[in-house]
Amino acid sequence: MTERHNTELHHLLSRAIDGVVLHGESDRLRELVRELEADLARVQGHACRVAEKLRKAERAVDQTEAYPTETSWIAEVQESDDQWMYLRADCDRAVVEQRIASMQKRFPQWKDGTPVNGRIIRKTTTYTVEPAADREPLTHLAKGANAEDCPACKGTNPPYPFLCPGPEQQPTV
Known part of the structure; x- marks a missing residue:
C-alpha cells in the first residue's frame, strides 16, 4: 500500500468515525480496507517464512547439542573446619539463595565463633553429540x-x- 493510499485511508477512516461518510466514499473505504488486508496477509506470510528460516538456521548451527543444557544450583556452607557442607540443590537459584540465608540467620556462627559462610555452585549438564569413531x-x-x-x-x-x-x-x- 502506497503512502497516498495510507493518507486516503486515514482520511476516510477518520470521517467514518465522525459519521460523515458520503455515498461514494464507503465503497472506496471498503476497497482500501481489502487492499490493506491483502497487504497484511502478504506481510504475515513473509514473516512466517522468515521465522521458519531462522529456526532452521539455529538448528543447523548447533547440531552438536543432543538435548537442551540443564542448569541446577547447589547451596553449601563452610563448616568451622573449612570443609564445605552440602545444603540443598534446586533448579531455581532463588530457592538455593533462600536456603543459605535461612541457615545464616538461624546459625550466624559456629560454636567456636567462626561465621557461617555460604556459597552457590552452578551445575551445568550438556549433552553433546560426538562423531562416530572412524x-x-x-x-x-x-x-x-x-x-x-x-x-x-x-x-x-x-x-x-x-x-x-x-x-x-x-x-x-
Whole structure:
C-alpha cells in the first residue's frame, strides 16, 4: 500500500468515525480496507517464512547439542573446619539463595565463633553429540572360511553351513 493510499485511508477512516461518510466514499473505504488486508496477509506470510528460516538456521548451527543444557544450583556452607557442607540443590537459584540465608540467620556462627559462610555452585549438564569413531570397514575372510572366525560375519547368524560368503580365494602358485 502506497503512502497516498495510507493518507486516503486515514482520511476516510477518520470521517467514518465522525459519521460523515458520503455515498461514494464507503465503497472506496471498503476497497482500501481489502487492499490493506491483502497487504497484511502478504506481510504475515513473509514473516512466517522468515521465522521458519531462522529456526532452521539455529538448528543447523548447533547440531552438536543432543538435548537442551540443564542448569541446577547447589547451596553449601563452610563448616568451622573449612570443609564445605552440602545444603540443598534446586533448579531455581532463588530457592538455593533462600536456603543459605535461612541457615545464616538461624546459625550466624559456629560454636567456636567462626561465621557461617555460604556459597552457590552452578551445575551445568550438556549433552553433546560426538562423531562416530572412524573404523575401517570389516572385510570378509576367503569364501568358504568358518563364519564364526570372520570379523564381517560375526554376530550375523548366517544360515547353515556356517561359511563366510567372502571373495573367492586366489589360487596359490
